[in-house]
Amino acid sequence: MTSEFAVEMRDVVKKFITPEGNELNAVDHVTMQIKNGEFFSMLGSSGCGKTTSLRMIAGFEWPTEGEVYIEGKSTGHTPPFQRKVNTVFQSYALFQHMTVFQNIAFGLEMEGAKESEIKKRVGRALEMVQLTGMERRRPRQLSGGQQQRVAVARALVKTPDVLLLDEPLGALDLKLRKEMQLELKALQQQLGITFIYVTHDQEEALTMSDRIAVMSKGRVQQLATPVEIYERPVNKFVADFIGESNFLEGKIKHISGNEALVHIPVLNAEIRGMPMSNNFVNGEEVSVSIRPEKIRIAEQAAKGEGLFQAKVLTSVYIGSDTHVYADLNGTRLKVMEQNRISRLDPSSFYTKDQVITLVFMPENTLILKKD
Amino acid sequence: MLQRFRENKSMQGTFLALPTTLWLFVLLIIPLFLTMVVSFGQRSPDGDVIYSFSFDNYARLFGYSTDCPDGQASCFDSLYVNILSRSLTLAFNTTLIVILLAYPLAYFIARSHPNRRNMFLFMVLIPLWTNFVIRVYAWMMLLRKEGAINIVIGWVMNLLNIPYTPLEMLYTPGAVLVGMVYEFLPFMILPIYTSLEKIDNSLYEAAADLGANAFRTFLRITLPLSMPGVVAGTILVFIPVMGTFIVSDILGGRQVILVGNLIQRQFLDARDPTFGSAASLILMVMTLIVTYFYTRKFGFGEEIIAA
Structure with a gap:
């Protein structure tokens, strides 16, 4: 050769x-x-x-x-x-x-x-x-x-x-x-x-x-x-073709190194420390991708995590995981939760209109060009 | 009773096969049996059948003759044996030439663009819309002394200043061969086309991928996979060519007499159905023997028939 x-x-x-x-x-x-x-x-x-x-x-x-x-x-x-x-x-x-x-x-x-x-x-x-x-x-x-x-x-x-x-x-x-x-x-x-x-x-x-x-x-x-x-x-x-992604619209407020501060209207928040996929400029409109398995449903947020209230639309049990579709101020989000504990009690599953708290780390998101 | 019938598969099978069996019996077995009975009979002086059990007709077919020139009681007359062997040879030659002509054409059609394939197949089929006899007459018009072929050649020769006596093409074995090949060509093209068309393009690509050039791909992949079509076509061509009498009658005249003509003349002109029946049975046996050995070697081309 x-x-x-x-x-x-x-x-x-x-x-x-x-x-x-x-x-x-x-x-x-x-x-x-x-x-x-x-x-x-x-x-x-x-x-x-x-x-x-x-x-x-x-x-x-x-x-x-x-x-x-x-x-x-x-x-x-x-x-x-x-x-x-x-x-x-x-x-x-x-x-x-x-x-x-x-x-x-x-x-x-x-x-x-x-x-x-x-x-x-x-x-x-x-x-x-x-x-x-x-x-x-x-x-x-x-x-x-x-x-x-x-x-x-x-x-x-x-x-x-x-x-x-x-x-x-x-x-x-x-x-x-x-x-x-x-x-x-x-x-x-x-x-x-x-x-x-x-x-x-x-x-x-x-x-x-x-x-x-x-x-x-x-x-x-x-x-x-x-x-x-x-x-x-x-x-x-x-991001969409490989695996699944939730996309949130946002606007870059400040760039430092490979990360940026992004204002996301749906979350009504500015989030610091989101990684960037390309070169961006201040004020650019972007899409923020969050993988379903990187969102946690929690009672409490750990330090540094964003915390948001959402309403359950449907919950699908597929054996190893539960897929929860939730409405967050009008945007549909998919959340994947592993079924680590065997549960048989139906009341332990999420029901429609139940209010849940979603949590994710900024470094687990990715800023993408809006197309 | 009905309940038993519902549960008994083999009874149902027998029942379903009944109509076919009946037709076979009425249309094949009985006529065949009658032909056999007649073939053992003898012709009365006024052309009726005298039923007996004699092998005279068969003996006559294979050359036994009592009508001998130098006063002998019996001698060998090659007339009918020659007719039989001529028919067999012609059927072999026709089939061979038809394969050689049909294969490249079928290959061309099968490998041409799908949009054009139907048009080519249509063109192959068009002649079949015209009556068989009329098509043979058309060849007569082409081949005879004052026919189109001689006119065109004569015209060219005239331009070149070469003296030309029109060729005697009609009423020759060659004319019969040409007619036979023409008549039966479509019956070879279609089955070969079907088997070639079924070969997936990825097989050609796989062969090329594994190092075979076009020629070796043809020999090792295309040809073996299209053999069922060739076999089916051969059966479709060989059997009718053995028996047909129209082509030789019109294009061969009195010069080229085949078994088919012999049988036809025994029934119509000579009014000897006993000898005609014997010839028919011998023709059938000959065809069966050839087909038997052929299909034992190559199969029936089942895949084509199934498709």
């Missing part, structure tokens, strides 16, 4: 013509640097350009503008079969007329590997995905999770520099999906190969990734580690 980056996209644009004949930038000036050995996720809702970006790295699409580099080399119009990247497809794309063994061996045969070599490597790949003994089955005779493993083995047996995964777990049920997430992550760490993972599932991305590119409308909104993305989203879109 000669380059620091496994894959690099430089100012890449991909234009498509819509059925109405309009030009659409599916990928709009995207620049990303994906490091060697990294588990990198592209996260976004459908149509955000994540799959198109992945397909350009694989070679199924060519950029309209800009350039994709793999291991420091410009890819240009190199066809997929000459790139040292392999793909795990969303639909698995297994060859139904071949056995599991033949499916996995296909890529090695194309390289012209010797038969003994193929046998050895396919055996090892099957072992890796725990499918030893399934060689002679047809894909149809496997469960969804097993088919998924075959797809992974088929791509990994080629020992690619980069493995591309296009929503590979989308078709699996929740429990299996969570198992596979951990398994794929373990596999990636064990092999040390760069994984580029496309998903619309934020929890999946947060669970597995070293870094995440949050995409929307063909652009990268934020590229950072999971913790940074969650705790320091750069804009309202990311």
Whole structure:
């Protein structure tokens, strides 16, 4: 490996013509640097350009503008079969007329590997995905999770520099999906190969990734580690898309360092020490984001906490947590409370119109640009 | 009684299969049985059937003859054996050429833009709206000595100052082959198209991703996955070509006689239904044998029929 980056996209644009004949930038000036050995996720809702970006790295699409580099080399119009990247497809794309063994061996045969070599490597790949003994089955005779493993083995047996995964777990049920997430992550760490993972599932991305590119409308909104993305989203879109956020409108009164004093009319208060996501100026209108789990329902405020009265709209019990929707001077807030104590008594739950006291620390909020 | 019927699945099955069985019996089993009975009979001098149990008709088909030139009691006459083998050869050749022509066309249609696919398929189907016989006559107009093809070639040759005697194309085995290929081409295009169209695009991408170029992708992925269509098309083409007599009648004249023509003439011109029946049964057996070995090797193309 000669380059620091496994894959690099430089100012890449991909234009498509819509059925109405309009030009659409599916990928709009995207620049990303994906490091060697990294588990990198592209996260976004459908149509955000994540799959198109992945397909350009694989070679199924060519950029309209800009350039994709793999291991420091410009890819240009190199066809997929000459790139040292392999793909795990969303639909698995297994060859139904071949056995599991033949499916996995296909890529090695194309390289012209010797038969003994193929046998050895396919055996090892099957072992890796725990499918030893399934060689002679047809894909149809496997469960969804097993088919998924075959797809992974088929791509990994080629020992690619980069493995591309296009929503590979989308078709699996929740429990299996969570198992596979951990398994794929373990596999990636064990092999040390760069994984580029496309998903619309934020929890999946947060669970597995070293870094995440949050995409929307063909652009990268934020590229950072999971913790940074969650705790320091750069804009309202990311704050809203990853996890949940309550947004309160406010105005900056005073800035000191990375923090600011913000007047928030809804709370009828000026709060000191709120962290800022970008550069702001005095008097700027802003949105303050507060995560539901960072608000506490309390009798009393600790030192330094703001304390506000709100009225319960609804309370939803979901087992591990209780979600409380409360009205605070006309603004709806969501508060998450962990159910640390088993309670059966219905009167211990919040009821409609009950007045509660909400508490949060200023440093657990984030000032975002108002858009 | 009704209660028992409700609970008994196999009784319900039998009941539901009854109408089909009845139709099969009336329309297939009984006529087939009658044909068999007649084929063992003999023709009376005035063209009626004398029912007996003789294998004479079959012996005659396979070359046994009592009408011998140098006073022998019996000898071998290759006339009917030649007709049978000619029919078989023609059916093989037609099927092969139809596959070679239909596959690229079906491939082209299946890989073309979805908006245009329906139009191409429509164009494949248009000829089928015209009567079979009329289409064969159209080929006669094209192929005959004063036909369109000869006129165009003659005109070009005239421009080039080359002397040209019109080609004798009509009433040749070639003309029959061309007619057969033309008539049965759509029946091969459609099943192959169906099986090609069902191949998910991600399979082509997966093959490319794993290092296969276009040619190897075709050999290893496209071709095997479209075989059910080829098999279904082959059955749809081979069987009718073995039996049809219209194409050879119109484009082959008296030069190209196939089993179909033989059977037709026995029933209509020669008025010997016993020999005609024997020929019909032999045709059926031949077709069954070929189809049996073919489907044992390649299957029935079930996936296409199921789709």
